[in-house]
Amino acid sequence: MKNQEQKEYQAIIFDLGAVLIDWNPRYLYRKIFSSEEETEDFLRNICTADWNEQQDAGRSLLEGTEQLIATHPQQANNIRAFYGRWQEMMGGEISGTVQLLQQLKNTGKYKLYALTNWSNETFPLALMQYRSLQLFDGIVVSGREKQRKPDPAFYQLLLDRYQVDAAAALFIDDNLRNVAGAENCGIDSILFTNPDQLKNELINKCILF
Template sequence: MQNKKINTIIFDLGAVLIDWNPRHLYRKIFSSEEEMENFLRDVCTSDWNETQDEGRTLAEGTELLVNSFPHHEENIRAYYGRWDEMLGGEIEGTKNILHRLKESGQYKLYALTNWSDETFPIAWAMYPSLHWFDGIVVSGKEKMRKPAHAFFQLLLDRYNADAHTSLFIDDNLRNVLAAREFGIDTILFESPEQLKTALENRSIII
């Protein structure tokens, strides 16, 4: 806990508020879980996807993999060609928490997300809850991403927020540890129920 009262809450989006998961798509493509997991581990990896999140174009990232794994060309092109099928909707429990925080009027609400600037507008058009934030910082637009301290600093500077009165919520331990090192209070997201309890323990919601 911080000594100062929390007045700013910063959310991650994917797997916290928005159910984004490439498995939603690739379960339609592969005949077995093992085959799918091997593909996501060895071909369309999380590190590869995060490079697009950091600003590399989808076309460049796709062609790089097609050249390296030509026998997987169709499946690689599906990653962004059918990207909207990776979206499973808003995570209702988190959406309800965000709505309560918004309605309270007590907190500035921001999102700090590792997300391609080319795909984020699709989610923005689909999900009303994204419009409840006072500001969203998208890694693909800024050409930097979590866990870089500079990315946290960018949000704080842009919205005149103080690290010591901010709370950051993310499902990725790497990002949570980086925020903690930066002096921001953190919650490692596991489920909406666990998040609600953590916020209640901080007397942020009652």
């Protein structure tokens, strides 16, 4: 039996935010608040990751915003800024990862897919803005499907839609929870930390040379 480094992959599946695209709400809220402490407090207790993920799972931006304002009316303007100024959270493409994606495309050996937790209302803006997204053979967006990582059904949706064999796929994500979810579905995975680390992992797996 082949060892992990010699495994033959047919499909490589990327997460997008913080892997290929630099998205961070701090880029916006550091403009709004006067201190890092205020920024972190707001993102930890008001516009939390869990709240944002409900929009990623298909809840409308309007509904999510208004529900949160009803709970924190004193923060209404700052809450509305989350999606009203959403593009100010974008730091651009992560060039090192884009280069690796292009190298993988150039080999002609792999099908390339993206599996992303992203609101269906904001994703079209990213699709227009970032050319690297055109390199994928398919993109599955949680907000469109009303499912999200790490739900096993969301990984399976991509596998079924594009006829990908889980045993011949590799998944890349910066979130350990999502990596564990993929591995539970039988998909070999890499926990992304930075492009250099990813490059080394791909070389170790004999995907790049």
